[in-house]
Amino acid sequence: MSIKIVLPTAFTRHTDGRKQFDSEAANLPALLSEFDTTFPALSTQIKDENGKLRKFINIYINDEDIRFLGGDSYAFQDGDEVMLIPSIACGCL
Amino acid sequence: MEYSCSNYELMCNECGKRYGNRPLSGCPDCLAPLEVVYDLLNAKGVFTRDSIARGPANIWRYARLLPVPEGFQPDLPVGFTPLVHANRLGKRIGASNLYVKNDAVCFPTLSFKDRVVSVALANARKFGFDTVGCSSTGNLANSVAAQSARLGLKACILVPADIEPAKILNTLVYGARLIRIDGNYDHVNRLCTLIADEYNWGFVNVNLRPYYAEGSKTVGYEIAEQLGWRLPDNVVVPMAGGSLIRKIRKAFNELIFLGLVKKPARPVRFFGAQATGCSPISVAVKDGTDDIIPQRPNTIARSLAIGNPNDGAAAAKMILQDGGWAEDVSDVEIVSGIQELAETEGIFTETAGGVTTAVAARLYADGRIPPDETTVICITGNGLKTTDALAGYYDHLDSRAVRPRLADFDAYLRSLDGEHEPELIAAGER
Numbered sequence: 306m307s308i309k310i311v312l313p314t315a316f317t318r319h320t321d322g323r324k325q326f327d328s329e330a331a332n333l334p335a336l337l338s339e340f341d342t343t344f345p346a347l348s349t350q351i352k353d354e355n356g357k358l359r360k361f362i363n364i365y366i367n368d369e370d371i372r373f374l375g376g377d378s379y380a381f382q383d384g385d386e387v388m389l390i391p392s393i394a395c396g397c398l
Numbered sequence: 399m400e401y402s403c404s405n406y407e408l409m410c411n412e413c414g415k416r417y418g419n420r421p422l423s424g425c426p427d428c429l430a431p432l433e434v435v436y437d438l439l440n441a442k443g444v445f446t447r448d449s450i451a452r453g454p455a456n457i458w459r460y461a462r463l464l465p466v467p468e469g470f471q472p473d474l475p476v477g478f479t480p481l482v483h484a485n486r487l488g489k490r491i492g493a494s495n496l497y498v499k500n501d502a503v504c505f506p507t508l509s510f511k512d513r514v515v516s517v518a519l520a521n522a523r524k525f526g527f528d529t530v531g532c533s534s535t536g537n538l539a540n541s542v543a544a545q546s547a548r549l550g551l552k553a554c555i556l557v558p559a560d561i562e563p564a565k566i567l568n569t570l571v572y573g574a575r576l577i578r579i580d581g582n583y584d585h586v587n588r589l590c591t592l593i594a595d596e597y598n599w600g601f602v603n604v605n606l607r608p609y610y611a612e613g614s615k616t617v618g619y620e621i622a623e624q625l626g627w628r629l630p631d632n633v634v635v636p637m638a639g640g641s642l643i644r645k646i647r648k649a650f651n652e653l654i655f656l657g658l659v660k661k662p663a664r665p666v667r668f669f670g671a672q673a674t675g676c677s678p679i680s681v682a683v684k685d686g687t688d689d690i691i692p693q694r695p696n697t698i699a700r701s702l703a704i705g706n707p708n709d710g711a712a713a714a715k716m717i718l719q720d721g722g723w724a725e726d727v728s729d730v731e732i733v734s735g736i737q738e739l740a741e742t743e744g745i746f747t748e749t750a751g752g753v754t755t756a757v758a759a760r761l762y763a764d765g766r767i768p769p770d771e772t773t774v775i776c777i778t779g780n781g782l783k784t785t786d787a788l789a790g791y792y793d794h795l796d797s798r799a800v801r802p803r804l805a806d807f808d809a810y811l812r813s814l815d816g817e818h819e820p821e822l823i824a825a826g827e828r
Contacts, residue, residue: 313591313592313595314595314596315424315426315429315595350427350428350429351429359428359429359430360711361424361428361429361430361431362429363588363706365588368581368585370584370692370706372691372692373692373694390588390591390592391424391429391591392706392708
């Protein structure tokens with residue numbers, strides 16, 4: 306099984322400029338653990354001091370927010386596109 | 399692509415790191431939203447009631463506390479909308495000291511968004527962008543399109559495909575490029591974040607967002623000034639992303655710090671208004687937490703339909719801190735709110751205003767706002783843009799065309815109201 310990870314430019318300084326790469330992680334916690342060894346600087350940026358994903362990051366599986374799919378318990382499917390993106394834009398009301 | 403300014407700069411809300419002035423919305427280190435911070439001490443004695451009174455009758459009278467670059471020459475008379483004492487609405491919902499801040503008549507595109515866009519575009523020009531854009535549920539699209547046309551900037555605007563037809567038309571007419579996205583606002587928003595990453599464009603609510611959001615403070619400044627330089631006891635504010643409610647409080651706090659208003663004995667209480675069909679912030683407040691659980695929006699109040707609000711956590715936290723509350727209302731109540739405001743105060747608001755009005759009514763009914771306290775409800779958009787929300791609501795009324803003769807008119811009234819003496823004759827006998 307293989308999934309595709311997609312990152313915005315803001316994170317690529319920690320991934321040797323790579324915006325996309327493949328992973329065989331089974332779920333989100335496994336993916337974040339994988340980052341600890343493959344891209345430790347990225348791991349530090351996206352996780353807080355308690356090792357939890359920072360609240361200003363959204364994770365999308367294909368076009369869906371992972372929180373609608375079960376969050377950490379969602380089992381990645383072969384071919385899933387997993388996007389990590391800072392939640393920076395929004396309306397203003 | 400940055401500029402220096404001695405009066406303000408970007409700062410991270412979480413880690414406190416400062417970034418000067420550049421098109422940047424999130425902290426590169428901890429990813430938290432950036433905020434514009436000011437040298438308020440430097441504004442003491444400069445930003446005064448007198449200096450403001452000498453300024454123009456629009457938001458630029460508060461320019462000293464807005465992030466506009468030095469040398470910026472304001473062009474459009476945005477804001478300074480009416481604050482009206484709402485006696486008749488108050489009577490209907492049980493309030494004796496109620497005001498409506500009416501941004502349904504904000505210049506130039508009849509919504510509160512004109513304030514934020516004007517500040518964002520002042521910065522877009524300074525940063526050298528020749529194309530600007532936004533993700534929008536409609537009102538922002540209208541305002542970016544109009545104001546970029548005025549400034550000679552190109553505009554590329556992305557909206558959910560299902561927004562109200564009037565909001566589409568009110569964007570296209572200014573010559574902006576409008577792209578409909580097959581998804582909800584949160585999908586559009588995410589796409590714009592990716593586009594801003596790749597294109598050298600100034601997205602008002604992405605890379606210009608910290609500047610843009612500051613324009614919201616002018617609602618707070620105006621409320622205080624129009625109340626005779628005092629703060630209200632309560633403010634009822636619609637919430638989509640959760641930014642406006644925080645910025646009004648920021649404005650109040652700045653005025654207190656600078657001595658333009660007296661610090662109230664009790665902090666101003668803020669009440670957030672959402673539609674039940676998209677109520678992530680209201681749900682969090684009712685649960686006593688700032689943990690926002692995203693929702694899939696399903697409401698006629700499309701301008702508030704943000705299921706994953708960026709400032710939601712901060713908004714919920716501040717509401718709870720100051721003793722306020724948040725409520726949400728159904729689509730039927732939203733329409734009733736639109737009608738009540740129109741029938742009592744002659745103000746035709748869009749669905750977001752229906753939400754705010756209906757929530758205010760609920761807050762009084764539930765005893766959360768005492769009747770005699772000074773309370774301002776913020777109306778942020780114009781009903782002419784969401785007339786489809788009222789489709790069918792007046793179909794039961796007689797719409798026959800009457801022949802232009804007095805006898806026919808009289809007969810028509812009798813057919814509607816039953817037998818009675820014509821009012822004209824009754825008036826003549828008095």
